[in-house]
Structures are given as C-alpha cells and as structure tokens.
Amino acid sequence: MTLWQRLDGPHARPFTVLVACTLLLAAVDGGQGRFLSAATAYSTLQIFATISLVTLGLGLTMMIREFDLSVVGMYGMAGCIAVLMGTQHPWLGLWFALAIGVAAGIVQGFIIVRLNLSSVGLTLGGLLVFVGIAFVLTESRSLPYENLGVALVLNERIESIFSIRSIVAICFFVGAAAIFAWTRLGRDIIAIGSDRRAAMTAGVKVDPLVISIFAFSGLCASLSGVLLSYSLASASPAGLSDVIAPAAAGAILGGVSLAGGSGRPLGIAAGALTLAVLRSGLNAVGAPPFVNDITLGAVLLSVAVLDGPYLARRLIAARQWWRRAEGA
C-alpha cells in the first residue's frame, strides 16, 4: 500500500485533511506567529467545544444511516431551560436540561424504530417542537444569565489553550473512541449503518441501539447548548450559534457517510477540529470574512469528490492504463 493510499484511506483521511489545512494556514501565516500561537490554539479549541459535541451526536446517527435534525432545537431549548433553572444552582439547570435531552432522544428513537419512520421527517418535527417550547418558555425573549461567575469560569484558560468547555468535549470524544475500540458497540453501529437487516440476523440488538444513539445525540446537543448558554451568560430560543451546518460538515469531513456504515469518533473529532482550525486560523491571519465560507466549501467539495465511487473507479482505471503503458 502506497503512502498516498494510506493517507487517503477512510480512517486516515480526516487527519490528513486536518494536517493539510493546518500546514496551509501555517504557510499563509509565513512565520509571523499569528496562526501558530497559544491564542489561536485556544480559539480553535473554543470553537471545537461549541460544535464538536453536536457533531459527535449527529455523526453517530449518520453512521446508522439516520439523521437527527432535532439537535438544532435541542441545542437552543436546553440552553433556555438551564438558564431559567440554573441561576442559583447551575448544576440543577445542567442536570435538568440533560435529562430532557436524553428523554427527548429516547422518545424520538422509540417512535422511529416502533413505527419504522424516516428519522429526517420525525426529527424535523422534533426540531420545530423544541424551538416552539423554547419560545414559550422564554416568552420569545433572549434571557440573561445573571450568574456571570459561571460564564467566566467556563471560558477561563487552563494550561494556556484549554477551557472547561473544551476539556469536556475532548473527554466525550476520548470516551466514545475507547468504547469503539474496546467494545463491540462500534462494530454493531457500523453494521447497522451498512445493512440493518443483516445486522439483525447477526444478532445485533438493532432497536435498543438505535434508541440509545438518539438518546446520546440528545445528550450531546443539550450538554453543548447548556455549556454555551452558561459561557455566554444568556439563552436564546433561536439558538446562540449556527450549529447544524458545521456539525454536518464536520461529520462528513470526519469520514462519516450520509449512506451510513462508516466513520469513527476520532475521525469526527478531526472533522470538527478541521472546521475550528479553518475558522480561527483564517481569522488569525486576517483573511476577509467571506474567505472562511469559500475555504470550507472548497475543502468539503474536495472531500466529496474524492469520496465519489465513480471518480475512484476512473482513477483506478487510469492507474491501470498507466501501468500497462509503462509495461509496454
């Protein structure tokens, strides 16, 4: 196997893209210290903390050939619940929001498997319901979170580049990667995404696993929403950040296919980190705002083209033709 084949393999590609983007930005910086600095590393990890947990939950649902659109609504609603309940007792707000996130995920997963429904349609309904509940709870207003101490602690620098939020996100990915590596859960998830009927025949408990993954997705979205609301000392029923587009892009960059059956948690982490590196790096080198969107679009397009089976077949055919020509 050539080096290129190794780097372009399904598990290595997210890291290759991450390294390529990092090197490119370092080259653009030209050694001026704007990109390769502790400040940019901190900024990158903060953006990673904002998007990565939702990316992980969404990525896992994509691995089983589903799609959890409700993460957007849960992200905003959980923040509103936590801010409403957690001014005096932040932990109470956090646990309550997490419980609702998990419960909503279980309910959605249960309906999907019991009624054999499309997850896109059902979770779109979930999204609208959660957004509606958030507007009712907040009376259509943004809410201030008066416990500013919590906001400052959550973003306080730890070892120059980390914060509590980014450490929580990293811990989630490490835990998910460990489960994939050392239990059969990872293989079961990939099997469900590849061929659900075959997985069932092979003894995989498909329905409980699908419900669990939606519950986990709800947990990730609610935790992410709560941490963001606490750290910005406010909550908005419309959400405080655009999350679905970066999460889907991060999962795809991380090697997860919309057709299901592929991807790894560490790959998803690399995908989310690639987005964060691009956003903070381009900002650090002083690129105009529109360059971020163009660059991200170009990276996604490249990955999508490289993933195309038709292109892969053409490349293989071209390589074989080249070898034959060399032999002749």
Added chain:
Amino acid sequence: MTRVAVALIAALGLSFLISADANADPKGKKIAFLVTSPTHPFIATLSKTFIAKANSYGMEVNTVSQHFDAALQAQQVDDAIARKFDILAIIAGSEQAIVPALIRAKQADVPVILVNSPPRDGSEDLYLSFVGEDHVELGRITGVSVLNALQEGGRDGGKIALITGSLQEGVGPRRVAGFREAIKANPNAQIVAVEDAKWQTDLSERIAGQLFARYAAQGGLDVIYGMADNQAAAIVQAAKSASIPLGIEKGELIVVGSNCLKQGIAAIKAGEQYSTGTQVPTRTGLKAAEMIADHFNGKKLPKHEILPVETITRANVAEWEEACSY
C-alpha cells in the same frame, strides 16, 4: 547644582509629556471592528464609512464579522484581545451574550466602543462609550407620527399593527416600548397586533398579507408600522396585491417605517408611506471613528453618544433624501 537638578527634572517632565502625546496620537493605532450581519445595506454602509474615516486618521482597521452568531462574536472578541488591538469597536449581535466577552476585555484593559446596537442596561462599566440612536425615542417619534397621520386623515384613533425587527432583544423591543408609550396619548388608537418579522422583507410581506385577511371582517387595519423601511416597502407591496388603498384618508391604510432606507424615501415621495425615522449609517460610522480618534487624542468620551432622531415626512423628505439613499 540646584539649577542643574531643576533643569533635569524639567527636561524629564517634558520628555514624559512628549511621550504621552506620542502615545495619544491615533495614527498607527489598530482597531478590531467586530460586525454583525455585514451584508445588510445599513451595516455595510456604516462599516464602509467607519473604515474610511478611521483610515483617514491613520488608524488601521481589521474587520471580522458574523451573522447573528453570538458564540462566534464572543470568540472574535477573545481573539482580538489576544492579538492586542488598541481598541475594539463592536456592533453586537446580542446585547446579553456579549457581556462575558466585555468583562474579559475590561480585565485585559482593552477599551471597547459599542456601535449602533444598544448595550444591556447595567453593563456601563464594561465599555468606554456607546454611539448610536435611542431606539425607545425612535419608537416614540414613530408613534407620534402615527397619531399625526390619523388626525390629518380625520380619524379619531384606529387599529394599529406592528411588523417588527427581531423582538428577542435589542432594538426591536425598545422601539415597541417607545411606540406603545406614544400611542397611549390617544385611547381610541389601539395596537391590535405585534408580529416579529426579524427585519426580513419577505416575511414582512407574508405577515402583512395575513394581517389584511385577519382584520378584513372587522373593517380592516388603519395603520401598519414596518420597523425598517425594507419592511414598510414589503407592507406597501402586500397592500397593493390585496387591493388595499394607501394613504391617510378614511378607508386607506397608513404605512409608517423607520431606518430611512431609499425605498422609504421613494415611498414617501410617492405618497404610499406616511413617514420614516432617521437612523443614518454614514452618520453613525463617522461618529464612531471620530470618537475613537478623540479617545486616542486623550479626550474623555461621553458614556452614551446618542445621535438625534427625526421624523421624515413629505414635508422634509428632500432634506434627508441624500443621507438616506445608500
């Protein structure tokens, strides 16, 4: 010996003064300009004017932007603090969510000027100055304008609907509060609907159509306030589609706007819109840059630089046409 000592002290003092003056010069100062919704014509014009004026003082402006993404804007503030800009000029996307970032800027001794978007009450310690309009007052003068239009048309009160910008926080709720306060002067003038169209033209047109249908059986609406002129233009369009006559006479729909965009000016001249309110981006951009230059020149800035607001009707539209056509 004493003379030498005095001369040395005087020279030392003079050198400090010269040094202080050199530091105070705005030339060469770096401004981080954090913009929300940069493609909106109002914000785009404000930004362009601000940057040109700041550059004319020899200041360097580095612009970063986002589209109402509070998390990203907070991160941009942190990045700007880390990159050691001399001052931050912020058009905040969220008056609530910007507060922790303002605290971190204060802790890092980086001064902040808030531009256009009003700051959260009680956060005065966290910024150097705010420049922009008083949106409660802008809502109030619009309410007064509505009462004038009703009176001119010989109507004693009427049903009023508001199609607003985002009501979650910031400008929208302030203008509604001011408008309500002014309307109280006539008990027969009733606000029957307040609909959040999030500053969007297409959504405003759709909501206007729904309002016409809802109130058709009750004799129709007398007035609609489109919170920005792009929204007022959408209301005018919806009224034309529904064959509802526009004007101030009985049986006609009175449309009022705000933010003085060129659509509003054209509609006032055509008699389709009664009034708009001054919120001129070039004025705000110039003032913000001047205030930053003043700060570096050692002048003390007012905490709130409130720009005057005025109602524009057919009587004075010519005076404002150029400033509002961008």
